[in-house]
Amino acid sequence: xxxxxxxxxxxxxxxxxxxxxxxxxxxxxxxxxxxxxxxxxxxxxxxxxxxxxxxxxxxxxxxxxxxxxxxxxxxxxxxxxxxxxxxxxxxxxxxxxxxxxxxxxxxxxxxxxxxxxxxxxxxxxxxxxxxxxxxxxxxxxxxxxxxxxxxxxxxxxxxxxxxxxxxxxxxxxxxxxxxxxxxxxxxxxxxxxxxxxxxxxxxxxxxxxxxxxxxxxxxxxxxxxxxxxxxxxxxxxxxxxxxxxxxxxxxxxxxxxxxxxxxxxxxxxxxxxxxxxxxxxxxxxxxxxxxxxxxxxxxxxxxxxxxxxxx
Ligand SMILES: NC(=O)c1ccc[n+]([C@@H]2O[C@H](COP(=O)([O-])OP(=O)(O)OC[C@H]3O[C@@H](n4cnc5c(N)ncnc54)[C@H](OP(=O)(O)O)[C@@H]3O)[C@@H](O)[C@H]2O)c1
Numbered sequence: 001x002x003x004x005x006x007x008x009x010x011x012x013x014x015x016x017x018x019x020x021x022x023x024x025x026x027x028x029x030x031x032x033x034x035x036x037x038x039x040x041x042x043x044x045x046x047x048x049x050x051x052x053x054x055x056x057x058x059x060x061x062x063x064x065x066x067x068x069x070x071x072x073x074x075x076x077x078x079x080x081x082x083x084x085x086x087x088x089x090x091x092x093x094x095x096x097x098x099x100x101x102x103x104x105x106x107x108x109x110x111x112x113x114x115x116x117x118x119x120x121x122x123x124x125x126x127x128x129x130x131x132x133x134x135x136x137x138x139x140x141x142x143x144x145x146x147x148x149x150x151x152x153x154x155x156x157x158x159x160x161x162x163x164x165x166x167x168x169x170x171x172x173x174x175x176x177x178x179x180x181x182x183x184x185x186x187x188x189x190x191x192x193x194x195x196x197x198x199x200x201x202x203x204x205x206x207x208x209x210x211x212x213x214x215x216x217x218x219x220x221x222x223x224x225x226x227x228x229x230x231x232x233x234x235x236x237x238x239x240x241x242x243x244x245x246x247x248x249x250x251x252x253x254x255x256x257x258x259x260x261x262x263x264x265x266x267x268x269x270x271x272x273x274x275x276x277x278x279x280x281x282x283x284x285x286x287x288x289x290x291x292x293x294x295x296x297x298x299x300x301x302x303x304x305x306x307x308x309x310x311x
Contacts, residue, residue, distance in 0.1 A: 006279040009251065012258045015042035019095055019142070020257070021135070023047045023077055023128065024102025026057040028214030029150070032250035033099055033257070035061050038068040040258065042097070047075035047086065049102075077102050077127030078113045080306060087134035094142035095135055097257055100128035100149045100184065105216045110171035117305070118166040120173075124150075124180035126306055129187060133308040136200065145202045148256045151185040151267070152208050153275060156286045158182030160298055165305075181208075182289055183298060185267065189285075190295035192265035198311055203264045205256040210270035210277050211242055212249025244270065244277040252280035 020037050024030040025046035034044050038061050048054035054072035061068050073089070076082035103124040111119040117126055132139075132147055139145035158178030161167070167176050184206065191204035217235060252268035262268070267285050272278025288294070303309055 007251070007255055007259070007281070008279075009036050009039070009254060012036065012040040012254060013260060015040040015258065018042045018097060019045070019093060020097035020099065021045045021047050021073075021095060022099040022101055023075060023131070026050065026053040028216060028246045029209055029212060029250045029253060030099070030101040031057050031060070032247045033101060033253045034070070035064065035247075036250060036254040037097070037257065038065050038070065043069035044071075046070060046072045047102075048072060049074065049076040049078075049082075075102075075131075077131065078117075078119060078123040080115050080127065080130055083127050083130050084134065087131065090135070090138060093138060094145075095138035096142040096145055098132065098135055098139060098145075098147045099253060099257060100132065100147065101253070102128070103150060103180075103216065104219060106173040106177050108173050110167060110176075112166075115306075116166075118168075118171070118176060120176045120180045121165060121167075121183070124177070125183040125187065126302060128184070129302050130306045130308050132187075132191070133303075133306075133310045136202070136310060139202045140200050146257060147188070147191060147202060147204050148253060149184040149188040149204070149206045150181075150208065150253065151188075151206045152177075152181035153210070153269075154178040155182040155185050155208075155289055156284075159288070160186070160294060162294075162297060162301070165301065182286075183302075185285065185289045186291075186295040186298055187302075188267075189265055189290065190292070190299050193292070193295075194299075194310065196264070200311065205262060205264070205266050205268065207252040207256040207268040207280070208275070208283060209246075209249030209252060210244060210272070210275050211239075212246050213239065213243050214246045214249065242273075242276050248277070252283070255280040 269283030
């Protein structure tokens with residue numbers, strides 16, 4: 001792992017003339033990624049499932065950066081109709097950056113999407129995979145198009161359950177989350193290989209924020225059954241010691257999205273203790289995430305499940 005001088009957003013080169021889409025841009029890391037990109041001059045489409053939340057987030061960005069060029073588009077990544085509708089409305093503009101950020105974590109009870117997929121698999125991974133496939137022509141049309149996926153430390157313990165991707169034979173909240181975040185990292189690595197082979201000209205990277213204080217810790221776990229008071233208290237005590245702000249958590253994403261020296265297929269995360277906090281540097285990729293045969297299988301299976309073809 002290289003440890004260079006601390007990277008800060010001041011190192012982001014001008015993004016003027018570049019167009020970015022950030023999914024889940026209304027909150028947490030997505031919001032701070034949008035803020036950082038807008039500050040560097042990029043035009044950003046806030047792709048959100050709740051347009052009112054998106055408009056409020058755009059207003060908050062404009063309060064800090066009055067010249068920000070922003071628009072808000074409806075996108076529910078957990079519903080493939082919504083993903084297709086987003087791509088159909090796109091209008092043919094070149095897309096320089098797609099940040100696949102939206103996500104839910106550790107939903108306590110198994111839930112399914114309108115398409116019948118397990119909610120974490122569909123939200124965190126499959127919907128974004130389809131979005132990437134449908135936006136590929138616009139990423140290819142841009143000079144130096146990039147796609148950044150949001151993975152997690154949870155990928156280290158994650159496994160792709162090929163025999164039961166939708167957790168129909170036994171659902172465990174963290175197992176499903178780990179699988180979805182491992183899938184996000186494997187997708188980026190496989191996309192990089194395919195892009196190089198097929199000459200798509202799209203650079204794929206991945207990032208994780210360590211442990212960032214966002215709404216992720218409450219939104220997912222609150223979907224289905226209440227979080228026990230003891231667990232809530234424990235999180236309140238321990239969290240400040242091992243976590244960082246959402247703004248700092250977004251730095252690995254911003255670095256993956258903009259650093260001209262970031263290698264294709266690289267993975268970025270906080271450089272501090274156990275990659276929980278700290279400045280953005282190359283992060284540890286678990287050996288099983290580098291399994292190329294498994295990545296090809298996941299890709300093919302995802303194309304089949306969603307009825308899409310890349311390229
Ligand atoms: N925070 C961490 O420590 C951490 C660690 C590792 C990885 N991550 C990853 O970072 C990403 C961002 O999470 P966060 O921490 O910033 O959490 P957050 O504040 O809860 O933000 C999640 C965002 O995803 C959106 N979202 C959820 N389901 C969606 C759907 N079906 N369609 C469109 N948007 C949807 C949410 O929209 P609503 O506001 O409408 O719910 C929200 O904007 C996630 O992929 C997460 O797995 C976070």
